[in-house]
Amino acid sequence: MTEMYDITIVGGGPAGLFAGFYAGMRTAKTQIIESLPQAGGQVAALYPEKMIYDVGGYAGVKAADLAKELEKQARLVGVEIRLSETVIDIQAEENFYHVKTDRNEYDTKAILLATGNGAFNPRKLAVKNLEHLEDEKIFYHVPDLEHFMDQDVLIAGGGDSAIDIALMLESVAKSVSLVHRRDQFRGMERNVQHLHESTVNIMTPYLISNVQDADEGIDVDLKQIGTEDLKTTHFDKLIVNYGFTSSNKIIKGWEVELEQEHRMFAVDNLMHTNLKNIYAIGDGIEYPGKLRLIATAFGEGPIAVNQIMNDLYPGQRGPVHSTSMFEK
Ligand SMILES: Cc1cc2nc3c(=O)[nH]c(=O)nc-3n(C[C@H](O)[C@H](O)[C@H](O)COP(=O)(O)OP(=O)(O)OC[C@H]3O[C@@H](n4cnc5c(N)ncnc54)[C@H](O)[C@@H]3O)c2cc1C
Structure with a gap:
């Protein structure tokens, strides 16, 4: 009952x-x-x-x-x-x-x-068949910082929340990268300035075109907008912050x-x-x-x-x- x-x-x-x-x-x-x-x-x-x-x-x-x-x-x-x-x-x-x-x-x-x-x-990545990786390797919210301790983390997004997450993880993760499809971030000026002063590796203007499961993490295909340039980079975890x-x-x-x-x-x-x-x-x-x-x-x-x-x-x-x- x-x-x-x-x-x-x-x-x-x-x-x-x-x-x-x-x-x-x-x-x-x-x-x-x-x-x-x-x-x-x-x-x-x-x-x-x-x-x-x-x-x-x-x-x-x-x-x-x-x-x-x-x-x-x-x-x-x-x-x-x-x-x-x-x-x-x-x-x-x-x-x-x-x-x-x-x-x-x-x-x-x-x-x-x-x-x-x-x-x-949450607005999801436009890549099919990734559900099985959610909450293990791909996250649409940050559960707690422990998950990302000593990990290579990629964050996708260009607003204040994405920047906040990147700055928050800077002291916890092994490395933090932030990918955004535009050169300009939508975040508040003060936040964007902190980002540029931080150790976060900024990748713009790039788009995630594919994600593949890999041993100990994921391989992420990053396509440079407006060019044919495509690179595949390995990360432990991906946090997607594309809004709702x-x-x-x-x-x-x-x-x-x-x-x-x-x-x-x-x-x-x-x-x-x-x-x-x-x-x-x-x-x-x-x-x-x-x-x-x-x-x-x-x-x-x-x-x-x-x-x-x-x-x-x-x-x-x-x-x-x-x-x-x-x-x-
Ligand atoms: C950019 C912006 C700025 C704003 N600034 C101000 C301001 O300065 N001052 C002010 O007073 N107001 C402001 N507002 C308006 C204010 O945010 C809303 O009036 C307020 O959030 C309404 O609260 P709510 O609880 O009715 O709805 P919401 O805040 O929309 O909350 C509804 C919740 O219900 C959940 N939900 C819906 N359906 C289901 C379901 N089937 N099952 C489970 N959960 C469900 C949703 O996920 C959501 O979290 C602003 C709004 C925006 C967009």
Whole structure:
């Protein structure tokens, strides 16, 4: 028998994480399911280095730090956060929902959709049949630095995250190379300058045209853009940092009503969708006056969670202030 959750939150962006914290405050048995290996949604995946100035209480916070704090806050109240797991189907049972992911199945009384623009997935290398090397020799995220200790590591990508990874591994790996298809990096000036001052071996403008499994690592074919020049170099590990794609395809099959103009989940002012015990918040919803901002998502979470608790447990004591939980 699978465990029954009160609330399953689909999506671990700012909306899902803060709603998770609030659900924990209401002592709801809660899980958050997030397709990426990291929590934080767009904030962590698309602009980790950007400063955010319009979140209440911060006169400026780095996006990556905000994502980390949100995750920490949700974990503080015991919310289970399942990373690298994508919700692929939701089936209505008599009094609950059966949630299927690409890894597991769960039962839950209520569902809170905090899916933003859809499930994020890393943009992969355009080379076929490499799946068997993933998480062993080819990585789409950095699990922990130990994996790369004393290794010859190639990083592919031209943005801030790729540069950050290269600089972070400089003191750990035996050698670090960075390949990018343009001569110019997209990273912030300060980051690019650090890169040029570092020992990272910069290979531009090159493209990875093939990767082959080899003893103790991989052989990577690097093609110089605009020429016929092709060289094969051996590395122990390859980290690909080409950004993310997001897809709403799966969600479209869940029969949750979409608002006509924007094709986002239609909700009422209590965050109900058209389906009983399915609610939605954050960038993935639409209502008159909706703003796609972190601050708005933070407000919608508590409204939805309180409504879920009222619907599931009518008569149960209402919202408390956080001070009554933590001030002991
Ligand atoms: C470049 C840029 C700059 C921005 N700057 C600001 C700013 O300065 N201030 C501000 O307030 N806002 C800013 N925003 C907007 C802000 O990032 C969004 O409003 C916010 O991220 C919305 O949060 P969310 O949790 O609703 O959605 P998201 O952040 O999109 O998170 C949704 C999460 O759900 C996951 N997910 C979706 N479907 C599934 C599934 N089926 N299974 C598992 N997981 C799933 C996704 O992988 C994703 O991680 C900016 C946006 C961009 C793109």
